[in-house]
Amino acid sequence: MGISVFLILFPLCCAPVMYLITNxxxxxxxxxxxxxxxxxxxxxxxxxxxxxxxxPVMLYEETxxxxxxxxxxxxxxxxxxxxLCFKHKKYWISILSIVPxxxxxxxxxxxxxxxxxxxxxxxxxxxxxxxIVGIVGSLIVVYAVGYMYGYHMHRKDVRDNRRYFYMxxxxxxxxxxxxxxxxxxLWIDFFWEVTSVCSFLLIGYTKEPExxxxxxxxxxxxxxxxxxxxxxxxxxxxxxxxxxxxxLIEFAQMGEVPxxxxxxxxxxxxxxxxxxxxxSTWLMGAMVAPTPSSALLHSATMVKAGIYVLFRLAPAMGExxxxxxxxxxxxxxxxMASIMAISQSDGKKVLAFSTISNLxxxxxxxxxxxxxxxxxGIFLMMFHAVSKxxxxxxxxxxxxxxxxxxxEDMHGLLYRLxxxxxxxxxxxxxxxxxxxxxxxxxxxxxxxxxDRNNILLVMFITYGSATTGFYWxxxxxxxxxxxHETGERMKKDVTQKNEKFSLxxxxxxxxxxxxxxxxxSGHFVDPLLVEMFGKFTNVLPGMILVMMxxxxxxxxxxxxxxxxxxxxxxxxxxxxxxxxINTGKNNGFVDSFGEEKKLWLTNxxxxxxxxxxxxxxxxxxxxxxxxxxxxxxxxxxxxx
Amino acid sequence: MSIKAVISVxxxxxxxxxxxxxxxxxxxxxxxxxxxxxxxxxxxxxxxxRKLMNKQVISVSVLQSSLxxxxxALMIFTGAIFFxxxxxxxxxxxxxxxxxxxxxxxxxxxxxxxxxxxxxELIQIMTYEPAVLMAxxxxxxxxxxxxxxKIASSSTVMLTRMPGLxxxxxxxxxxxxxxxPFDVSTSHHAHQELVMGVKTxxxxxxxxxxxxxxxxxxxxxxxxxxxxVVTSNPLSFVGAALLCAAVFFFLxxxxxxxxxxxxxxxxxxxxxxxxxxxxxxxxxxxxxR
Numbered sequence: 001m002g003i004s005v006f007l008i009l010f011p012l013c014c015a016p017v018m019y020l021i022t023n024x025x026x027x028x029x030x031x032x033x034x035x036x037x038x039x040x041x042x043x044x045x046x047x048x049x050x051x052x053x054x055x056p057v058m059l060y061e062e063t064x065x066x067x068x069x070x071x072x073x074x075x076x077x078x079x080x081x082x083x084l085c086f087k088h089k090k091y092w093i094s095i096l097s098i099v100p101x102x103x104x105x106x107x108x109x110x111x112x113x114x115x116x117x118x119x120x121x122x123x124x125x126x127x128x129x130x131x132i133v134g135i136v137g138s139l140i141v142v143y144a145v146g147y148m149y150g151y152h153m154h155r156k157d158v159r160d161n162r163r164y165f166y167m168x169x170x171x172x173x174x175x176x177x178x179x180x181x182x183x184x185x186l187w188i189d190f191f192w193e194v195t196s197v198c199s200f201l202l203i204g205y206t207k208e209p210e211x212x213x214x215x216x217x218x219x220x221x222x223x224x225x226x227x228x229x230x231x232x233x234x235x236x237x238x239x240x241x242x243x244x245x246x247x248l249i250e251f252a253q254m255g256e257v258p259x260x261x262x263x264x265x266x267x268x269x270x271x272x273x274x275x276x277x278x279x280s281t282w283l284m285g286a287m288v289a290p291t292p293s294s295a296l297l298h299s300a301t302m303v304k305a306g307i308y309v310l311f312r313l314a315p316a317m318g319e320x321x322x323x324x325x326x327x328x329x330x331x332x333x334x335x336m337a338s339i340m341a342i343s344q345s346d347g348k349k350v351l352a353f354s355t356i357s358n359l360x361x362x363x364x365x366x367x368x369x370x371x372x373x374x375x376x377g378i379f380l381m382m383f384h385a386v387s388k389x390x391x392x393x394x395x396x397x398x399x400x401x402x403x404x405x406x407x408e409d410m411h412g413l414l415y416r417l418x419x420x421x422x423x424x425x426x427x428x429x430x431x432x433x434x435x436x437x438x439x440x441x442x443x444x445x446x447x448x449x450x451d452r453n454n455i456l457l458v459m460f461i462t463y464g465s466a467t468t469g470f471y472w473x474x475x476x477x478x479x480x481x482x483x484h485e486t487g488e489r490m491k492k493d494v495t496q497k498n499e500k501f502s503l504x505x506x507x508x509x510x511x512x513x514x515x516x517x518x519x520x521s522g523h524f525v526d527p528l529l530v531e532m533f534g535k536f537t538n539v540l541p542g543m544i545l546v547m548m549x550x551x552x553x554x555x556x557x558x559x560x561x562x563x564x565x566x567x568x569x570x571x572x573x574x575x576x577x578x579x580x581i582n583t584g585k586n587n588g589f590v591d592s593f594g595e596e597k598k599l600w601l602t603n604x605x606x607x608x609x610x611x612x613x614x615x616x617x618x619x620x621x622x623x624x625x626x627x628x629x630x631x632x633x634x635x636x637x638x639x640x
Numbered sequence: 641m642s643i644k645a646v647i648s649v650x651x652x653x654x655x656x657x658x659x660x661x662x663x664x665x666x667x668x669x670x671x672x673x674x675x676x677x678x679x680x681x682x683x684x685x686x687x688x689x690r691k692l693m694n695k696q697v698i699s700v701s702v703l704q705s706s707l708x709x710x711x712x713a714l715m716i717f718t719g720a721i722f723f724x725x726x727x728x729x730x731x732x733x734x735x736x737x738x739x740x741x742x743x744x745x746x747x748x749x750x751x752x753x754x755x756x757x758x759x760x761e762l763i764q765i766m767t768y769e770p771a772v773l774m775a776x777x778x779x780x781x782x783x784x785x786x787x788x789x790k791i792a793s794s795s796t797v798m799l800t801r802m803p804g805l806x807x808x809x810x811x812x813x814x815x816x817x818x819x820x821p822f823d824v825s826t827s828h829h830a831h832q833e834l835v836m837g838v839k840t841x842x843x844x845x846x847x848x849x850x851x852x853x854x855x856x857x858x859x860x861x862x863x864x865x866x867x868x869v870v871t872s873n874p875l876s877f878v879g880a881a882l883l884c885a886a887v888f889f890f891l892x893x894x895x896x897x898x899x900x901x902x903x904x905x906x907x908x909x910x911x912x913x914x915x916x917x918x919x920x921x922x923x924x925x926x927x928x929r
Contacts, residue, residue, distance in 0.1 A: 411750075412750070433737050433740060434733055434734050434737040439733055439737075442733075443729055443730060443733060446729065446773070446777065447729070447780070447786070450777055450780055450781060450926075453929065455919070455922055455923050455926055458774070458777055458922065459915075459919060461773075462769070462770040462773040462774050462777070463770045463911075465769065465773070466765075466766045466767075466769035466770050467766060469736060469740070469765065469766065469769065470762055470763070470765070470766040473740050473743055473762055473765075474759065474762055476740075476744070477743060477744065477747035477748075477758065477762075480703070480744060480747070480748050481747050481748060481749075481750045481755070482701060482748065482749060482750040483750075541727070543726055543727060544727060544730055547721060547726070547727075547730060547734075550717065551714070551717065551734060551737070554710065554713045554714060554717060555714075558706070558709050558710050558713050559706045559707065559709070559710055560706075562705060562706035562709045562710075563702070563703065563706040565705075565706075566699075566702055566703075566704075566705045566706055567702055569697060570697065571697045571698070571699050571702075572696060572697060572698045572699070573698075573699060573700065573702075574698055574700055575700065576700050576749060576750070576751035576754075576841060577751060577753060577835065577840050577841060578751075578752060578753075579835075586700075586750065586751075589752075599752065601750060601752060601755045603759060604759045604762075604763070609904070
């Protein structure tokens with residue numbers, strides 16, 4: 001099981017190497033080898049763990065040397081953040097880093113030895129996270145090699161600092177593995193801070209004023225979460241003399257007050273990481289970063305760290321005040337973010353809002369704290385990681401090829417850039433259409449919400465899935481609409497081979513996940529739930545799966561033969577109907593002066609009805625009030 | 641699957657288009673009488689369909705017919721899930737997927753009238769989705785199961801427990817069956833500001849496929865209406881038939897009595913009505929459970 005440590009250390013060791021190699025080509029090859037090793041190692045860890053009976057494994061009870069290294073690294077991180085805050089005159093943000101770090105340091109240096117089961121804990125949930133980070137993460141890094149080349153070709157204004165970029169990606173991968181494998185809360189806190197800082201640095205990559213501004217917003221929000229996390233951990237450590245994550249949940253389930261308080265504070269931290277309202281704005285701002293970092297950190301993996309923590313806390317949250325607040329925040333975010341997504345035409349912004357929205361649904365699933373909802377949440381997480389990563393990469397590649405990531409400019413993408421158009425179509429379909437797993441998860445979440453008599457969540461899910469369907473479907477319609485430039489292919493598909501490789505693997509994984517879902521449910525997710533809740537009832541009736549297979553057959557088997565048939569059939573193709581003012585081509589019409597006008601079709605964005613900026617403020621006020629009430633209740637409990 | 645389920649699915653596949661066609665014929669006749677006209681024969685929709693099938697195939701897009709076939713297949717499948725007595729919530733989710741394919745078939749042409757109408761079609765889908773899903777949830781709360789077979793063989797008349805959910809379901813039937821005041825994306829009448837809306841670029845066989853699919857859909861929707869009344873008592877089928885007839889008459893009457901609203905009004909009216917009628921109904925069901 002040494003692989004687990006290898007997974008944490010290897011990416012961290014690769015990072016400085018990346019920075020030292022100045023030759024682009026050489027660095028590309030080293031990157032391929034490194035991520036190949038990382039992906040293989042995560043699979044190997046899974047295999048080794050499965051071979052040992054897939055039971056929870058606890059490693060490293062005594063880690064004094066490692067603890068010291070982490071403490072020093074934590075202090076260095078604090079110094080770095082403080083330096084950058086002062087450099088950019090955002091002095092107050094540094095407090096959010098200094099205070100928790102010093103408090104943690106004091107705790108560690110005080111000589112008290114809080115009990116922990118072990119330092120590394122490998123169970124189903126951490127294996128799942130490792131696979132997501134190891135496989136999806138590695139593919140995104142492969143994609144990044146090609147993308148960043150294209151990015152600097154068409155963004156001459158941005159200084160080419162790719163060495164630094166790759167270094168951060170590898171640091172992040174290492175931290176992410178550390179985060180999901182750690183059992184000691186002190187370690188978790190450290191890796192949490194590292195991912196926050198990586199995200200901050202990557203958002204500011206272009207060094208433009210907007211990027212800098214957004215990066216600091218992301219920093220303070222994530223650090224605020226870090227403060228809550230540290231506070232929760234320290235309070236728990238002081239009162240129970242324990243820093244074990246699993247023990248914390250056990251104590252909270254038994255109703256120990258300090259543990260319940262710690263759960264609340266950690267859940268608060270998780271909400272910031274998962275970009276839930278009122279903290280959603282940092283994720284929107286993060287979209288100024290180059291696409292690979294958006295895909296890796298701000299959609300596929302880092303934000304999932306928040307969800308991961310919430311899943312861990314789920315058994316302790318069911319039917320508690322904290323749980324109810326988390327459900328409310330999650331459900332509300334799911335609905336509101338999907339409404340805001342309707343008004344966006346920038347592809348990346350739609351993806352960002354949809355990420356927030358889906359994370360909201362997962363958050364709500366965790367907050368309910370029942371095994372059915374966690375089942376749904378786990379599947380949402382898997383499908384979301386793969387399909388969002390696919391979509392982000394696809395939009396990035398499209399932007400490199402066409403110079404625009406606006407959805408309106410993707411009209412007829414399927415005909416102009418067939419591969420990118422097709423993959424984008426699959427990626428979007430996977431987000432909400434039958435037979436893909438997101439839909440089954442939504443079905444299961446809705447059922448569980450009804451079972452728990454949670455009317456609020458039922459409302460959020462029914463209205464939210466209507467709005468979610470709307471913004472996705474209109475995007476899909478854009479892709480398949482016949483192009484305004486009929487017959488003219490795109491200038492050139494400049495997508496690099498490595499980008500194509502990553503996209504194709506993602507698309508294949510998407511389909512495979514869909515086909516393998518029943519098997520995954522029975523062999524992986526069910527045992528995971530048993531581990532978590534100690535009991536399990538079958539969530540997914542076999543009938544549903546049969547239906548999904550049939551729908552899959554319909555969707556795959558009908559269009560293709562029908563298309564071939566229609567192509568060979570003797571059909572009289574005519575121009576579109578335009579009240580008789582056609583010009584002879586489909587992309588124009590004759591105006592009242594007898595002159596030709598170009599035809600341009602656009603989607604509805606409801607921009608008068610939905611004003612995201614305004615709406616966001618109201619939503620933030622409301623959710624902030626709810627959170628404030630929750631936290632004050634908890635703190636009030638301490639004082640009394 | 642039991643023999644009974646297989647038989648009812650086969651019956652559905654064979655008879656639903658007949659029922660749908662008759663409904664349309666009846667609709668035209670009733671509308672005509674309401675307007676003081678004699679109206680076409682009841683079988684007119686079938687004559688129209690035969691004529692469409694024999695016409696020269698004229699199209700503007702290669703992809704359209706395959707997407708329409710997908711729409712048809714998914715719609716038949718939706719109804720099959722329902723009449724096989726399977727999971728109603730999943731059936732309603734698949735219904736949305738089917739409607740999505742209808743949208744694709746319209747938008748794929750890049751024709752101006754079609755594109756505007758298909759955007760409106762999407763708004764319609766968004767408008768009715770909450771009411772439809774909540775109706776499914778309501779059945780689950782009353783009967784304790786999503787299985788259509790078990791809901792239909794329970795001893796309670798669902799309508800007595802879920803009047804609010806039923807009211808919003810009838811309201812969204814106006815949208816689904818393309819009746820005024822909510823026929824914003826296309827209608828059965830010649831008076832539509834967007835030429836023929838989503839049907840503008842559909843001709844000959846494609847229009848025939850579209851029509852048959854709508855018939856399947858309408859028959860299936862009437863099935864859901866019937867589910868509000870059907871119980872283990874065989875006599876309840878009479879009640880169900882009466883309810884369907886009453887709802888149908890209401891839809892035709894509304895179609896003839898109302899002016900078309902703008903999509904924004906449709907969205908607001910329906911969502912608010914659903915929120916209060918269905919939401920309160922659900923809340924009460926949860927409380928008395």
